[in-house]
Amino acid sequence: MRYGLDRLWHRGRASTPHWQSPKPPRIGLLSEDVLRKIERLSLRVRRPLPGGPAGEHLGVGRSSSIEFADHRAYAPGDDFRRIDWNMLARLDELSIRLTEPREDIGLYIVLDCSGSMIAADGLKSRLARQLAAGLGYLALTQLDVVRVYGLGNGMLARSPRYGGRKQSADVFQLLRSLPDSSGTDIGAAFAAFLADRPARGMVVVLSDLLNAADYRPALRRVVQAGFEVALVHILSEAELNPRLRGDVELIDSETGETLKISVTLETMNGYLRDLAAWQTDIAEFCRSIGVRYVQVPAERTPESVLLGDFRRHGILE
Secondary structure, X not given: OHHHHHHHHHOOOOOOOOOOOOOOOOOOOOOHHHHHHHOOOOEOOOXXXXXXXXXXXXXXXXXXXXXXXXXXXXXXXXXXXXXXXXXXXXXXXXXEEEEEOEOOOEEEEEEEOEHHHHOOOOHHHHHHHXXXXXXXXXXXXXXXXXXXXXXXXXXXXXXXXXXXXXXXXXXXXXXXXXXXXXXXXXXXXXXXHHHOOXXXXXXXXXXXXXXXXXXXXXXXXXXXXXXXXEEEEEEOHHHHOOOOOEEEEEEOOOOOOEEEEEEOHHHHHHHHHHHHHHHHHHHHHHHHHXXXXXXXXXXXXXXXXXXXXXXXXXXXX
């Protein structure tokens, strides 16, 4: 009996009788109040990334970016455009302005659009899109570049490059309209992402990770390519603590296959043990390759995750 639930879980299926909804509900993404709160945060990048246009992420050293740091006396050969003419007029001293370099981060949001994400009442899909909206909005307010990728049976959709606060509405509209997929192949999606040859930056993956194939080698290649990665693992309460007893028919949310089993206390305890072992295995693998791993129940509010979990796990600060 234990084999039934365990098999469906490891094949990557969120399955229960009569829980499925063909489409996630139409939703708003984030309130103005939440957007104002997250504006005070910033993306936290742990490794040096190549620069581009000046985004609002302080680096080290001195350069000609927009953040003033200090003055020093003018020396022959200095760029005359950096002379502080106001100081010359006030103090009759010839000096130049020093500035802090800022890093422009490419934020790549990889959003799982597979059938298991929209199963039941669509809570996983809704939270994933809300978190993606929050991250995208924050990055755009800080002058960073944002791209959104829809993940399904490979890479479903790729957005253009977005830049600047005014394009946050375009990001929100894209997140609402991303297509659904009947299958899941996270590894193929990562391979397609790397084939795009994006500039290095931060990759945030929002998924339930219910995937038949092993995606870990592809995730390792993303890290090896120089990207900083955060893996946000979203599962519903129905998956974390299923309330199934007796004879039930499990329905595969992606293939429609069915399995009739009798759920006993032993079956459920075995499922919970396997679930805990699976999550621990993912966490240990992520730790071994430097990926930030965050477990998030689908019933949480986006505000609590953005302002709480993401700050505790070092995605935002």
